[in-house]
Amino acid sequence: MRYVIIGAGAIGSTVAAQLQLAGIPVVLLARGEHGAAIRENGLRYLRPSGTRQVRVPVAEHPGEVTLTDDDVLVLATKSQQTEQALQEWAWRPAGEGVAADLPVLSLQNGLENERAALRRFGTVFGASVWLPCTYLTPGEVSAEGAEKPGILWLGGYPAGADDPRLHAIAEDLGTADFAVQLVPDLIRWKAGKLLGNVGNAVDALYGERAGWVMDELRAEARRVFAAAGIAVADLVRESEVDVSVAAIAEIPGRSRGGSSTWQSLARGTGSAEGDFLNGEIVLLGRLHGVPTPLNEALQRRIALAAEHGAAPGSADLAELRTPGRTPVLVSAGELARELESAEPPILLDVRWVLGDPHGHQHYLDGHIPGAVYVDLHTELAAPPTPAEGRHPLPEPADLQAAARRWGVREGSRVVAYDSNGNLAAARAWWLLRWAGVADVRLLDGGLDAWQGPLETGFGRTPEPGDVVLKPGNLPVLTIDEAAALPSAGVLLDARAGERYRGEQEPIDPRAGHIPGALSAPTGENLGPDRRFRPAAELAERFRALGAGDGPVGVYCGSGVTAAHQIAALAIAGIDAALYPGSWSQWSNQPDRPVERSVET
Ligand SMILES: NC(=O)C1=CN([C@@H]2O[C@H](COP(=O)(O)OP(=O)(O)OC[C@H]3O[C@@H](n4cnc5c(N)ncnc54)[C@H](OP(=O)(O)O)[C@@H]3O)[C@@H](O)[C@H]2O)C=CC1
Numbered sequence: 358m359r360y361v362i363i364g365a366g367a368i369g370s371t372v373a374a375q376l377q378l379a380g381i382p383v384v385l386l387a388r389g390e391h392g393a394a395i396r397e398n399g400l401r402y403l404r405p406s407g408t409r410q411v412r413v414p415v416a417e418h419p420g421e422v423t424l425t426d427d428d429v430l431v432l433a434t435k436s437q438q439t440e441q442a443l444q445e446w447a448w449r450p451a452g453e454g455v456a457a458d459l460p461v462l463s464l465q466n467g468l469e470n471e472r473a474a475l476r477r478f479g480t481v482f483g484a485s486v487w488l489p490c491t492y493l494t495p496g497e498v499s500a501e502g503a504e505k506p507g508i509l510w511l512g513g514y515p516a517g518a519d520d521p522r523l524h525a526i527a528e529d530l531g532t533a534d535f536a537v538q539l540v541p542d543l544i545r546w547k548a549g550k551l552l553g554n555v556g557n558a559v560d561a562l563y564g565e566r567a568g569w570v571m572d573e574l575r576a577e578a579r580r581v582f583a584a585a586g587i588a589v590a591d592l593v594r595e596s597e598v599d600v601s602v603a604a605i606a607e608i609p610g611r612s613r614g615g616s617s618t619w620q621s622l623a624r625g626t627g628s629a630e631g632d633f634l635n636g637e638i639v640l641l642g643r644l645h646g647v648p649t650p651l652n653e654a655l656q657r658r659i660a661l662a663a664e665h666g667a668a669p670g671s672a673d674l675a676e677l678r679t680p681g682r683t684p685v686l687v688s689a690g691e692l693a694r695e696l697e698s699a700e701p702p703i704l705l706d707v708r709w710v711l712g713d714p715h716g717h718q719h720y721l722d723g724h725i726p727g728a729v730y731v732d733l734h735t736e737l738a739a740p741p742t743p744a745e746g747r748h749p750l751p752e753p754a755d756l757q758a759a760a761r762r763w764g765v766r767e768g769s770r771v772v773a774y775d776s777n778g779n780l781a782a783a784r785a786w787w788l789l790r791w792a793g794v795a796d797v798r799l800l801d802g803g804l805d806a807w808q809g810p811l812e813t814g815f816g817r818t819p820e821p822g823d824v825v826l827k828p829g830n831l832p833v834l835t836i837d838e839a840a841a842l843p844s845a846g847v848l849l850d851a852r853a854g855e856r857y858r859g860e861q862e863p864i865d866p867r868a869g870h871i872p873g874a875l876s877a878p879t880g881e882n883l884g885p886d887r888r889f890r891p892a893a894e895l896a897e898r899f900r901a902l903g904a905g906d907g908p909v910g911v912y913c914g915s916g917v918t919a920a921h922q923i924a925a926l927a928i929a930g931i932d933a934a935l936y937p938g939s940w941s942q943w944s945n946q947p948d949r950p951v952e953r954s955v956e957t
């Protein structure tokens with residue numbers, strides 16, 4: 358077989374060089390200056406192990422290539438260039454027939470290329486491509502993976518891996534020193550890869566893959582895949598190939614600048630692949646009714662940056678703050694659909710009400726099918742002490758053990774609910790977000806909003822998860838910081854008005870509030886149906902209290918309903934810190950002043 362590689366950028370040139378070095382027939386379609394340089398001097402091919410000049414056969418345009426029945430076409434353009442390449446090639450003569458009779462192999466990111474090829478080509482193969490390589494200078498390409506240049510999870514499109522031609526291709530690519538695994542469910546592997554490539558625009562625009570942006574982009578992508586019924590492979594965990602065989606290694610004198618999208622900006626190509634990376638998530642979201650605001654923002658931003666010739670890393674990450682907020686709520690209808698999907702979210706039932714010790718019994722009497730019971734006192738808090746308060750934050754190791762017991766894995770989506778307006782479930786929401794779980798939502802309206810049947814009894818024991826929690830992702834106030842906040846920003850007291858004013862104190866040693874705090878009872882976050890009030894109303898509520906421009910902190914009795922307030926603030930687009938000790942800690946410290954007020 359001969360490989361006709363369409364597109365001589367980073368991927369095309371690297372694959373061509375590896376095939377050529379392995380003695381496998383190849384021709385590289387290389388246009389312009391790059392093609393001329395390779396034709397004249399060979400390709401300067403940089404690897405961590407050293408640099409070689411590789412005499413790759415090149416053609417400038419399709420007319421220079423006489424196709425035979427033994428050829429395989431390899432797509433190695435950017436996705437936005439695929440349609441044009443397919444048009445140029447499909448109906449060219451090839452042996453007794455046309456090129457569309459030949460197999461075509463896409464070595465591209467995203468989910469669209471194989472589908473586009475299948476419109477004209479009867480045999481389409483694709484790959485989930487881990488192959489870090491760089492094309493910045495005509496005549497020169499570097500491939501940074503080592504020991505192997507890259508890993509290719511190869512499969513037939515839309516599915517299957519039985520075609521003998523695919524096996525022959527896998528063997529050739531193996532001979533050319535790629536790590537290869539045949540996969541019968543290609544789309545799953547490509548979806549897994551896309552979870553990383555939604556970040557290509559991030560490093561291209563901002564020069565770094567900021568953690569919170571990646572978390573939110575992936576969370577949107579996972580929600581979209583679930584709604585679309587697309588299962589997602591975990592490339593690291595499920596791979597039969599040890600992924601460390603192609604880790605990014607240093608090439609002396611050259612550092613890898615960034616992703617393939619970064620390279621488009623660096624070369625000033627005028628277009629980037631965002632419409633097929635973030636844009637694929639946006640498209641699927643629109644088709645399946647799932648909002649994808651952050652992918653949408655990045656798709657737009659990278660398209661304009663490429664068009665205007667922006668330099669890589671020249672944008673300011675701060676511009677993403679507002680559109681990128683992770684949704685706090687999920688509706689009952691949406692949840693029902695997600696629970697039916699290939700990757701249902703982990704469902705947590707946090708049935709706890711102050712003064713009612715029978716939460717577990719309520720769970721046994723009826724819960725949403727598949728939900729796991731979460732005990733607020735023992736799983737969402739460390740043991741109480743007067744010095745720390747009634748519900749101190751749990752030790753990270755304890756919270757991680759609990760989350761694993763509930764079945765939370767890396768990348769899991771989590772939904773929490775209770776039967777009391779989410780006043781308790783919000784503590785689980787806050788803790789998991791604080792501990793780095795990107796996609797945690799509250800069932801809006803809680804159990805009352807659920808229209809489906811309930812399950813009784815203990816339910817199934819979840820398969821233990823493997824999540825690694827890293828607390829510190831949401832802001833927290835110490836007692837001193839809470840004391841100081843009113844002079845710098847807004848400290849909200851989420852308890853009922855009578856407790857704030859000091860008219861009554863059912864549980865703590867002293868009545869009143871932290872000096873300078875403002876009363877904002879949690880109950881007012883909810884409408885009469887116990888759902889959160891609309892974002893605009895919540896924003897108006899909090900802005901009237903002065904929250905929004907400076908720092909905002911929230912406390913309650915023991916850091917439980919304050920988490921609800923923080924969820925309401927997040928819905929309104931306002932970030933706020935939690936004072937976990939809350940009144941139960943403050944009122945136990947005799948030297949801390951207490952303020953009382955009368956109702957106005
Ligand atoms: N670079 C990387 O590290 C990785 C990239 N990928 C994916 O691989 C694919 C290719 O990326 P990459 O190699 O970086 O892209 P590049 O932009 O480096 O290369 C694409 C090349 O295709 C050429 N081209 C475009 N249209 C045609 C055509 N009709 N005929 C012939 N040549 C054409 C372009 O030539 P010209 O310059 O003349 O327009 C360009 O040189 C993308 O889907 C990318 O996401 C996947 C894993 C890693």
Ligand SMILES: CC(C)(CO)C(=O)C(=O)O
Binds near residue numbers: 489557
């Ligand atoms: C993340 C990476 C480098 C993996 O090969 C890639 O896919 C890209 O640059 O587009």
